[in-house]
Amino acid sequence: MMDKFFSGKLLFVGLLFAGLALYPLVASSYGLDLVSKIMIYAILAMSLELLVGSTGLVCFGQAAFFGIGAYIAVMLSPESESGHLLWLLPAAILAAAVYALFVGALSLRTKGVYFIMVTLAFAQMAYYVVHDTKLGGGTDGIYLYFKPTLGSILDLNHPQVLYFFTWVFLVWTFIFLAILLGSHFGRVLAGIRINEQRMRASGFSTYPYKLAAFVTSGGIAGLAGFLFAVKDGFVNPEMMSWHLSGALLIMIILGGLGHLRGAIIGAFAFVFLQEFFKSSDIFGAFAKHWQLGLGFTIIACVAVLPKGLVGLPEVLRKRLYGGRPSSDAQIVLK
Amino acid sequence: MAETLLRGSDITQRWGGLVAVNAVSIELERGSVHAVIGTNGAGKSTLINILSGEFPPTEGKIELLGQEATHWSQAKRARQGLGRSYQRNTIFPDFTVFENCRLAAQAQVQRPWVWWNNAQKCKHSVTAANHALELAGLMSVKERFAGLLSHGQKRQLEIAMCLAIQPKVLLLDEPLAGMGAEETDRMLELLASLKRDHAILLVEHDMDAVFRIADRITVMVNGSVIASDTPDQIRVNADVQTAYLGGH
Ligand SMILES: Nc1ncnc2c1ncn2[C@@H]1O[C@H](COP(=O)(O)OP(=O)(O)O)[C@@H](O)[C@H]1O
Numbered sequence: 001m002m003d004k005f006f007s008g009k010l011l012f013v014g015l016l017f018a019g020l021a022l023y024p025l026v027a028s029s030y031g032l033d034l035v036s037k038i039m040i041y042a043i044l045a046m047s048l049e050l051l052v053g054s055t056g057l058v059c060f061g062q063a064a065f066f067g068i069g070a071y072i073a074v075m076l077s078p079e080s081e082s083g084h085l086l087w088l089l090p091a092a093i094l095a096a097a098v099y100a101l102f103v104g105a106l107s108l109r110t111k112g113v114y115f116i117m118v119t120l121a122f123a124q125m126a127y128y129v130v131h132d133t134k135l136g137g138g139t140d141g142i143y144l145y146f147k148p149t150l151g152s153i154l155d156l157n158h159p160q161v162l163y164f165f166t167w168v169f170l171v172w173t174f175i176f177l178a179i180l181l182g183s184h185f186g187r188v189l190a191g192i193r194i195n196e197q198r199m200r201a202s203g204f205s206t207y208p209y210k211l212a213a214f215v216t217s218g219g220i221a222g223l224a225g226f227l228f229a230v231k232d233g234f235v236n237p238e239m240m241s242w243h244l245s246g247a248l249l250i251m252i253i254l255g256g257l258g259h260l261r262g263a264i265i266g267a268f269a270f271v272f273l274q275e276f277f278k279s280s281d282i283f284g285a286f287a288k289h290w291q292l293g294l295g296f297t298i299i300a301c302v303a304v305l306p307k308g309l310v311g312l313p314e315v316l317r318k319r320l321y322g323g324r325p326s327s328d329a330q331i332v333l334k
Numbered sequence: 335m336a337e338t339l340l341r342g343s344d345i346t347q348r349w350g351g352l353v354a355v356n357a358v359s360i361e362l363e364r365g366s367v368h369a370v371i372g373t374n375g376a377g378k379s380t381l382i383n384i385l386s387g388e389f390p391p392t393e394g395k396i397e398l399l400g401q402e403a404t405h406w407s408q409a410k411r412a413r414q415g416l417g418r419s420y421q422r423n424t425i426f427p428d429f430t431v432f433e434n435c436r437l438a439a440q441a442q443v444q445r446p447w448v449w450w451n452n453a454q455k456c457k458h459s460v461t462a463a464n465h466a467l468e469l470a471g472l473m474s475v476k477e478r479f480a481g482l483l484s485h486g487q488k489r490q491l492e493i494a495m496c497l498a499i500q501p502k503v504l505l506l507d508e509p510l511a512g513m514g515a516e517e518t519d520r521m522l523e524l525l526a527s528l529k530r531d532h533a534i535l536l537v538e539h540d541m542d543a544v545f546r547i548a549d550r551i552t553v554m555v556n557g558s559v560i561a562s563d564t565p566d567q568i569r570v571n572a573d574v575q576t577a578y579l580g581g582h
């Protein structure tokens with residue numbers, strides 16, 4: 001039972017990645033750009049899933065690490081030529097991770113709703129620094145005129161190259177986190193999520209573990225930020241706004257908390273729904289109020305699928321075959 | 335002379351005006367079961383919380399394995415060999431019974447930076463978990479999700495998780511509560527077998543069980559110790575009779 005379930009999950013993810021790899025063969029330039037964007041959000045959502053779904057830390061400031069990665073990528077790029085990828089990418093990741101270390105060190109001393117508020121406050125701080133000072137070009141943001149290169153091997157100006165570049169990092173992030181979650185470290189995070197008190201009583205100092213998860217998450221968010229800056233060739237303060245942090249939380253809840261693939265599915269579902277409700281071809285003048293339609297749909301989804309979209313196959317199976325699923329399947333495998 | 339593994343001296347815990355634990359001193363020796371009895375609210379769980387490092391006492395000193403441990407964190411005390419169970423289950427319901435114990439055992443060999451190795455391949459924790467499950471008599475349900483166990487089995491798992499960290503001192507908070515007669519017998523057998531190598535503190539309401547297994551009994555009333563002696567002496571102690579046992 002477990003094996004079947006497990007390989008089913010792997011098969012799904014494998015097919016998804018394969019499908020994404022083949023998509024450029026049929027994609028329009030609009031589609032290619034959209035899916036590139038979604039893949040970046042999927043990386044970002046997985047970084048948040050590491051905190052929320054895997055460790056039980058509800059961070060409401062993930063956009064800050066994303067934004068810092070993006071801003072660092074642009075600000076460290078030379079103005080009149082391309083910067084080197086092998087230096088810009090690690091720099092963006094490192095900068096986001098360092099800010100995460102700072103935020104985590106302080107916020108992890110609080111719990112529950114206070115933790116949510118403190119992470120939000122730190123993200124707003126970062127937002128106002130780029131919004132209200134000349135440091136990052138103020139409200140206008142800054143342009144990245146020359147995309148980073150890797151000698152002459154990689155031309156990220158080419159949308160298809162950028163697409164595959166992003167795809168590689170999407171797959172890498174998934175595999176990295178999947179392995180991490182099965183390791184000693186990941187199991188401790190899972191234990192902390194369910195019962196931190198018991199983990200301490202067993203001999204785990206939980207604070208350093210949570211901090212390490214926070215820094216890892218921040219670094220991956222920084223990677224996503226870097227990719228976003230390179231894709232758009234532009235950064236602005238909105239990348240750090242709480243709207244994005246909130247949207248990311250919705251993505252992982254929509255996809256299914258506690259599942260890495262849920263973050264990917266959630267990112268796709270969220271952006272597709274957004275595009276759908278924004279489409280004036282379908283909704284005419286009402287498309288202005290896309291947030292309303294999106295909101296109701298998400299509420300309906302969560303009500304019908306309490307385990308998120310990853311729980312959809314099980315709900316369908318129940319509907320189709322009527323019978324109760326076997327007792328093992330009722331407990332969601334983490 | 336038996337070896338004292340855990341010593342609490344003059345431990346006091348105040349919450350505002352409430353004195354939950356009042357200048358209690360207690361010694362736990364290898365090879366003996368030290369029972370602490372008392373009515374609800376007497377301060378037994380609070381005493382265990384302080385000894386295990388859940389929070390620091392208002393006053394008092396704790397020595398673990400001959401070392402001053404008053405300022406050690408709970409995690410450090412656990413790593414040094416102090417295992418505790420809770421009055422309310424602290425098992426992980428959506429892990430398997432085995433994984434509950436394996437994860438606890440992992441605390442003894444923490445290698446969080448080896449992120450590429452799967453935890454299930456960790457030899458130490460797998461061996462320690464199997465051993466703990468065998469002791470607790472849970473081998474037959476090892477692959478079951480802990481949330482699906484019977485109440486008695488959950489209590490056994492709570493103890494097995496303590497054993498998985500291979501402790502020298504065990505602090506058990508009402509391990510028998512809600513257990514049937516058969517399960518109780520089994521648990522007492524387990525405690526009797528563990529006694530040889532461990533120092534055990536047992537908080538328990540089941541008086542028959544306490545008098546069957548304890549080598550020493552401490553009686554608490556309203557945070558204070560009113561008597562601490564061998565079971566035979568406690569049985570005939572007049573103060574205990576009036577305050578607690580009520581003609582038992
Ligand atoms: N965290 C706390 N804050 C304030 N009072 C507490 C706290 N924990 C326990 N108490 C009080 O301390 C007293 C002793 O509680 P406890 O140690 O749980 O008793 P027992 O385990 O002997 O039943 C009770 O009056 C209880 O209400």
Ligand SMILES: [Mg+2]
Nearest residue numbers: 378379380421
């Ligand atoms: Mg109690």
